[in-house]
Amino acid sequence: MHMFGTANSRAVAERLERAGFEAVFVGGAVRDHLLGKEPKDIDIATAAMPEQVKALFPATVDLGTDHGTVLVIEQGEPVEVTTFRTEGTYSDNRRPDDVQFVTSLDEDLKRRDFTINALAMTLDGGIIDPFGGRSDLASGIIRAVGEPAVRFGEDALRMVRAVRFVSVLGFSVESATQEAIRRLSGTVRNLSVERIKAEFDKLFTGASAGQALGLIEDTGLSESMPLYPAGTVPFPACAPFRNALDGWASLMAAGGFEPSAVANAYKLSNKERAYLRAVQALLKTRRRGGYTAADYYGRSLDELLTAEKLAAVLLGDKPAAEQTIRDALGSLPIRSKQDLAVRGGDIIGWERSRRPGQWVGAVLDAVEQAVLHGELLNDANAIKGWYEHEYKHEE
Ligand code: ATP
Numbered sequence: 333m334h335m336f337g338t339a340n341s342r343a344v345a346e347r348l349e350r351a352g353f354e355a356v357f358v359g360g361a362v363r364d365h366l367l368g369k370e371p372k373d374i375d376i377a378t379a380a381m382p383e384q385v386k387a388l389f390p391a392t393v394d395l396g397t398d399h400g401t402v403l404v405i406e407q408g409e410p411v412e413v414t415t416f417r418t419e420g421t422y423s424d425n426r427r428p429d430d431v432q433f434v435t436s437l438d439e440d441l442k443r444r445d446f447t448i449n450a451l452a453m454t455l456d457g458g459i460i461d462p463f464g465g466r467s468d469l470a471s472g473i474i475r476a477v478g479e480p481a482v483r484f485g486e487d488a489l490r491m492v493r494a495v496r497f498v499s500v501l502g503f504s505v506e507s508a509t510q511e512a513i514r515r516l517s518g519t520v521r522n523l524s525v526e527r528i529k530a531e532f533d534k535l536f537t538g539a540s541a542g543q544a545l546g547l548i549e550d551t552g553l554s555e556s557m558p559l560y561p562a563g564t565v566p567f568p569a570c571a572p573f574r575n576a577l578d579g580w581a582s583l584m585a586a587g588g589f590e591p592s593a594v595a596n597a598y599k600l601s602n603k604e605r606a607y608l609r610a611v612q613a614l615l616k617t618r619r620r621g622g623y624t625a626a627d628y629y630g631r632s633l634d635e636l637l638t639a640e641k642l643a644a645v646l647l648g649d650k651p652a653a654e655q656t657i658r659d660a661l662g663s664l665p666i667r668s669k670q671d672l673a674v675r676g677g678d679i680i681g682w683e684r685s686r687r688p689g690q691w692v693g694a695v696l697d698a699v700e701q702a703v704l705h706g707e708l709l710n711d712a713n714a715i716k717g718w719y720e721h722e723y724k725h726e727e
Pocket residue numbers: 358359360361372373375443444445446449450487489490534
């Protein structure tokens with residue numbers, strides 16, 4: 333197996349070790365490495381206190397020193413360094429009332445959610461695995477560290493994380509862990525929408541998203557989500573998803589929700605909101621018969637593919653092949669106003685005596701429609717001629 337971590341993250345751990353502080357790689361990065369996957373973010377856990385970490389490195393960013401996390405910028409690469417800690421009591425199912433720094437790595441690993449995430453790796457490649465995480469990795473099992481109900485009582489997000497890992501890793505949830513989720517599913521109501529949304533974004537990109545959604549329904553988690561399709565069939569049947577947006581659009585369509593309802597419930601961004609509206613409009617058009625060039629206009633390939641997929645699953649229509657959609661998009665004379673051969677300034681130039689005003693936008697709109705529908709060539713001279721000989725006479 334090749335060496336773990338990037339050169340920069342290794343340099344950070346080496347520096348800590350040389351200063352006399354135990355420093356190991358932990359969490360998702362170790363898990364992904366053992367699975368043969370490229371880890372995304374690399375986390376280091378250390379015995380050094382946050383102030384000691386900051387003193388050792390010239391460039392650091394505070395990510396919440398009271399939680400013990402310092403971001404070290406090593407040659408431009410950010411590496412998260414967190415002091416070994418335990419968490420105090422949880423009174424609200426979502427955040428510890430206090431955290432305590434500890435000197436032992438084992439104490440730190442104990443507070444982590446699942447055995448597969450409670451693994452650590454030393455610089456020389458040694459694995460520290462107090463809870464059987466490697467064996468669970470090999471068997472594809474998500475198992476809570478310690479008593480599942482206690483751990484979910486501390487932080488209800490762990491239940492959502494469990495189903496997220498089912499989707500992304502294709503694992504199954506160990507039975508006592510799953511039973512605790514079923515029992516405590518109602519407490520996800522106490523979570524902030526932002527944390528749930530971030531987990532769904534990851535869940536939607538997993539290859540086993542359909543299974544994960546099935547589990548969300550089976551465990552009753554679905555009933556306490558901010559908004560969730562009621563039926564048991566259509567939503568999982570929309571999986572797998574092309575990307576997170578496809579997942580959100582599928583949640584909308586499977587639940588028969590308005591784009592704004594989903595967007596408000598999960599605090600989606602304006603870009604995500606616009607995607608839902610586009611898919612909703614495409615589905616409506618499709619229900620009425622089919623698309624014309626004008627319906628493809630201004631739409632992205634992703635939006636069209638999501639709409640086709642949903643039309644197939646929810647309306648029982650035969651979806652168009654991806655290549656057909658690509659061809660249709662490719663054969664549009666223009667994809668947006670920016671593609672027009674003339675700009676507002678050109679139009680103003682054609683009219684010596686007329687002052688710039690709203691009329692310019694109206695002309696551009698008319699040009700756009702005429703070009704889009706193949707009634708006018710997208711060529712500056714052709715457009716000027718059309719303006720002078722046809723448009724002005726109809727105005
Ligand atoms: P990803 O691949 O999405 O980054 P991850 O498991 O690394 O997944 P992070 O949010 O990066 O998730 O968290 C890093 C580590 O911190 C986890 O592997 C786990 O050990 C611990 N952790 C994260 N969230 C929780 C939580 N809610 N409860 C307990 N431990 C957690």
